Structure formats: structure tokens, C-alpha cells
Amino acid sequence: MNKEIIMQKEQVVAEIGEKFAKSSSSVVVEYRGLSVAEVTELRRSLRAEGVEYKVYKNTLSSRAAEANGFAELTDTLVGPNAIAFGEDAVAPARVLAKFAKTHNKLVIKGGIVEGKVVDADTIVELSKLPNREGMISMLLGCLQAPVRDFACVIKAVADQKEENA
Numbered sequence: 001m002n003k004e005i006i007m008q009k010e011q012v013v014a015e016i017g018e019k020f021a022k023s024s025s026s027v028v029v030e031y032r033g034l035s036v037a038e039v040t041e042l043r044r045s046l047r048a049e050g051v052e053y054k055v056y057k058n059t060l061s062s063r064a065a066e067a068n069g070f071a072e073l074t075d076t077l078v079g080p081n082a083i084a085f086g087e088d089a090v091a092p093a094r095v096l097a098k099f100a101k102t103h104n105k106l107v108i109k110g111g112i113v114e115g116k117v118v119d120a121d122t123i124v125e126l127s128k129l130p131n132r133e134g135m136i137s138m139l140l141g142c143l144q145a146p147v148r149d150f151a152c153v154i155k156a157v158a159d160q161k162e163e164n165a
Contacts, residue, residue, distance in 0.1 A: 009060060012056065012057075012060050013060050013063045013064045013067065014064075016056055016060060016061055016064035016065075016083075017064040017067050017068045019052070019054075019083075019085045020064060020065065020068050020070060020085075020112060021068060022085075022087075023085040023086055023087065023112070024086060024087055024088060024089040024113070024114060025085075025086050025088075025089045025090070025091075025092050025093060025111060025112065025113045025114070025126075026083055026084065026085050026086075026092070026111050026112045027083070027084045027086075027092045027093055027096055027108060027110075027111035027123055028073070028076045028077065028081050028082075028083050028108075028109045028110050028111050029081065029082055029083075029084065029096055029100075029106055029107060029108050029109060030079050030080060030081055030082075030106070030107040030109055031055075031080060031081075031082050031105070031106060032079060032080045032105065032107075033105035034103065034105050034106060038103055038105075041099075042095075042096075042099050042103075042106070045095050045098075045099065046084055046092070046095050046096075049086070049088070049091040049092075049094075049095050050086065050087060050088065050091065051084050051085065051086040051088075051091050051092045051095060052084070052085045052086070053082055053083075053084045053085075054082065054083055054085070055080075055081070055082045055083075056081075056083065058077040058078065058079075058081060061077050061081070061083065062074040062077050065077070070112055070117050072117040073110065073111075073112060073117050075110075076109040076110040076111075081109070083111075084096060089113055089114055089126070090126055090127070090129050092111075093108075093111075093113075093123045093124070093126040093127040094126075094127045094129075096108055096123075096127070097123070097124050097127035097128075098127070107120075108120045108123050108124065110123065111123055113126060
């Protein structure tokens with residue numbers, strides 16, 4: 001094989017490995033049977049969430065997975081696959097699961113979430129969680145509730161003392 005071709009393939013493997021390392025989650029899907037319009041719609045919805053969707057050769061993806069310690073992922077890299085990379089751990093799973101509900105031909109196969117290889121069921125469960133901003137607002141609401149309740153009690157006591165005086 002030509003040295004130039006080998007170097008190009010090594011660069012692609014390095015690129016995939018870098019994306020695996022930088023992404024909070026990476027989801028492998030099989031897109032066989034989707035029309036061009038459906039794939040375009042999927043790409044558009046993923047891009048709106050800041051998720052990169054890319055098709056790579058399975059052999060190159062497998063090499064990148066093995067090189068980065070995700071050897072279990074190679075079992076899912078069979079057939080026509082695409083990988084969605086996202087900085088938000090939930091966004092790729094949420095968008096792909098929503099799309100898969102209306103388009104039966106899109107099959108979620110597995111992925112990597114926060115450095116762990118997970119199966120398709122875990123990806124679907126992850127898709128049911130709110131996005132990062134939603135989780136932060138829920139946490140802040142939980143943290144704020146006791147303080148708000150305490151302030152209401154103090155105000156009620158002050159109001160009662162004011163009425164009695």
C-alpha cells in the first residue's frame with residue numbers, strides 16, 4: 001500500500017480517537033435504509049444541539065476505539081454505521097432516540113458515555129434525561145427550596161407577631 005494512503009488512514013484514526021477522547025458521549029448508529037432527506041433532517045437536528053455526526057470506515061473506527069481503550073465498542077462497528085459525537089453527554093442520545101422513534105430504520109447500537117462503553121439500552125435510558133442546562137436548573141431548584149421554605153416560615157412568624165402586637 002502506498003505510504004501516503006497509510007498516512008491518511010493514520011490521520012483519520014487519530015482524528016476519531018481525538019473525538020472519542022474529547023466527547024462526553026459518542027453514539028454509534030446504523031443508518032441503513034434512510035433516505036437522503038431523512039439523513040439530512042437527522043444531521044440538521046443534531047447540528048442544532050451541537051452534535052457532530054460523521055460516517056467513518058468501521059476498520060478505522062475500530063482501530064481508534066482500541067487505541068483509546070474502548071475495545072468493547074468494536075462489536076457494534078458492523079455494517080453501515082455513523083457516529084455522533086457530543087460535548088453534552090445527553091444531547092446525542094436524546095436527538096438520536098427521538099429520531100429513531102419516528103424512523104424505524106435508524107438503529108442505535110451503543111456508544112461511549114463519560115469514558116465507558118455502553119449498550120443501546122443505556123443510550124435509550126440516557127436519552128430520557130433532560131439536557132445539561134435542565135439538570136442544572138433542577139439541581140438549583142432543589143438547593144433553593146429549603147432556603148425559600150425557611151424564608152416563608154420566618155415571614156409567617158414575623159407577620160403573626162405583627163398581628164398580635
